[in-house]
Amino acid sequence: MTDIRIVSYRRDLAPAFQQLNLDWIEWLFVVEDADRKVLGDPERAIIAPGGQILFALDADEPIGTVAMIRYSVARYELAKMAVASSHQRRGIGELLGAAAIAFARDAGAETVFLLTNSSLAGAIRLYERLGFRHGVDPDPPEYARADVYMELPIGRMAS
Numbered sequence: 001m002t003d004i005r006i007v008s009y010r011r012d013l014a015p016a017f018q019q020l021n022l023d024w025i026e027w028l029f030v031v032e033d034a035d036r037k038v039l040g041d042p043e044r045a046i047i048a049p050g051g052q053i054l055f056a057l058d059a060d061e062p063i064g065t066v067a068m069i070r071y072s073v074a075r076y077e078l079a080k081m082a083v084a085s086s087h088q089r090r091g092i093g094e095l096l097g098a099a100a101i102a103f104a105r106d107a108g109a110e111t112v113f114l115l116t117n118s119s120l121a122g123a124i125r126l127y128e129r130l131g132f133r134h135g136v137d138p139d140p141p142e143y144a145r146a147d148v149y150m151e152l153p154i155g156r157m158a159s
Contacts, residue, residue, distance in 0.1 A: 004063075004092060006099045009042070009053040016062035017042055017053055020082040029117070034142045038080065042067070051076070052103050056083070056092045063087040066096040068103050074110040074155070081123070093123075097130045101154060110155040115146035124148065 009017075018039040025031050038045045046053055049070050056064035064083040068076045078100050083092045104112050114132065116123055127150050137149035 003059050004090075004095065005057050006095060007055050007057055009047055009055070011043070013053075013055050013062055013065075014042055016055065017065050017067075017080070020062065020065050020084060021080050023085070024082050028119070029145045032143055032145070038067070038069075045069075050107070052100075053080075054096055054099050054103070056087075056096055058087065064092045064096050066100045068100045068107075068112075070107070073108055076104040076107070076109045076112050078104075078112050078114040078127075093126050094129065097126065101130065101152065105154045108155065111151060111153055113149065113151045115141050115143060116148045116150070117145045118148050124150075 007013075021035070021039055022031065025035060042053055046067050046069055051068050051070045053065060053067045055062045064081075064087065066081040067079045069079050070076055078097065081093060081096060081100075083096070101112060112132075113135075114127060115137070116127070118124075130152065132150035132152045135149050135151045137146075141147075141149075
């Protein structure tokens, strides 16, 4: 894994963001309208409002991605995390998650939350290792498949 590096969003990586996510969503679930909105125009949905998309590159090949969606100055959502099946179980998800949390902390966030599905036991264990704790979603989820809410306090309030 020595050639793996984490980079910020570039326009030329937008197709990889979309495909990496479609690969796992189509395999396990159904692509929803909310997915299409974010994956179809990540610059408008994530970057322009102050979020970020990070990529794990193996040499120059995008093999993983994660988004930090800004909901407010203090609150971000960790979303759209995907690692190519060829590169799973190598710690890449943890690298991406840690980099995404660092982005949110540097941006002044106090809380990062995520939504996932209870059938994704490996992902839930990863989120727990990153410090996320199970909670109750204060808002109705945008995704039908989202039945697990997790939250991570960071920033000044968590120090």
